[in-house]
Amino acid sequence: MQTPLLEAREIVKSYRGEAAQAPALRGASLSVAEGEFVCIVGRSGSGKSTLLNVLSTLLKADSGELVYQGRDLTRATETELNRLRGSDFGMVFQMHHLLPYLTTLENVLLPFMKGLSPIPEKRRERAREVLSLVGLASKQDRLPGQLSGGEQQRVAIARALAAGPSVLFADEPTGSLDKTTGRGIMELLKRINATGVTVVMVSHDPEYAAQASRRITIDDGLVVPDAA
Ligand SMILES: Nc1ncnc2c1ncn2[C@@H]1O[C@H](COP(=O)(O)OP(=O)(O)OP(=O)(O)O)[C@@H](O)[C@H]1O
Ligand SMILES: [Mg+2]
Numbered sequence: 001m002q003t004p005l006l007e008a009r010e011i012v013k014s015y016r017g018e019a020a021q022a023p024a025l026r027g028a029s030l031s032v033a034e035g036e037f038v039c040i041v042g043r044s045g046s047g048k049s050t051l052l053n054v055l056s057t058l059l060k061a062d063s064g065e066l067v068y069q070g071r072d073l074t075r076a077t078e079t080e081l082n083r084l085r086g087s088d089f090g091m092v093f094q095m096h097h098l099l100p101y102l103t104t105l106e107n108v109l110l111p112f113m114k115g116l117s118p119i120p121e122k123r124r125e126r127a128r129e130v131l132s133l134v135g136l137a138s139k140q141d142r143l144p145g146q147l148s149g150g151e152q153q154r155v156a157i158a159r160a161l162a163a164g165p166s167v168l169f170a171d172e173p174t175g176s177l178d179k180t181t182g183r184g185i186m187e188l189l190k191r192i193n194a195t196g197v198t199v200v201m202v203s204h205d206p207e208y209a210a211q212a213s214r215r216i217t218i219d220d221g222l223v224v225p226d227a228a
């Protein structure tokens with residue numbers, strides 16, 4: 001196997017106030033190669049979201065190592081992690097967190113809105129490109145309330161792609177959608193993966209999981225080894 005793009009080794013993660021309970025992750029290890037489309041599967045409460053959030057550096061592990069492009073991120077400062085998240089990682093959440101008073105295009109540009117400084121035209125250009133990629137070019141001026149659930153999820157995906165990330169993390173991106181719309185989102189993720197973006201998603205739905213190039217099963221805070 002080629003050198004992994006992203007590798008987690010023996011990740012332990014407890015939530016504050018959860019001391020009496022078992023940690024959400026109890027030594028989870030996995031690796032993801034560049035260009036892969038992996039799906040993390042497992043029952044509710046097994047630690048899928050926690051694992052995804054540790055992998056994307058939104059949550060800090062209590063112990064263990066997280067290595068990205070050969071670099072140990074557990075040693076990186078918050079400033080370095082912020083920079084890395086902005087440049088290399090895109091994230092799609094189950095609740096897509098669109099701002100209701102911003103248009104489609106503005107929601108995609110949200111990561112670049114800092115203070116009052118205008119957004120450079122090349123950012124806007126890129127935002128329009130990703131909106132075309134997700135099939136929403138004609139709806140860039142609508143508010144989220146004027147879009148369907150699947151369209152809103154596609155805006156969230158476009159936003160995650162706006163900075164041109166190497167890795168896209170998605171937690172149950174099809175979670176709140178009907179089957180037809182969910183399938184459309186999976187097709188979109190596969191197309192994004194085909195452009196060279198590594199995709200790490202979470203799903204509890206076997207039909208969607210089957211479409212990833214590999215499945216990683218998590219049970220009770222541990223990654224279940226592949227059956228040989
Ligand atoms: N913020 C939190 N504070 C305390 N405990 C938490 C928190 N978030 C998750 N947990 C606990 O950690 C464990 C793993 O939760 P996690 O959200 O990772 O599960 P999951 O596999 O994503 O589940 P689901 O399929 O329901 O989304 C669960 O026991 C959960 O109750
Ligand atoms: Mg979850």
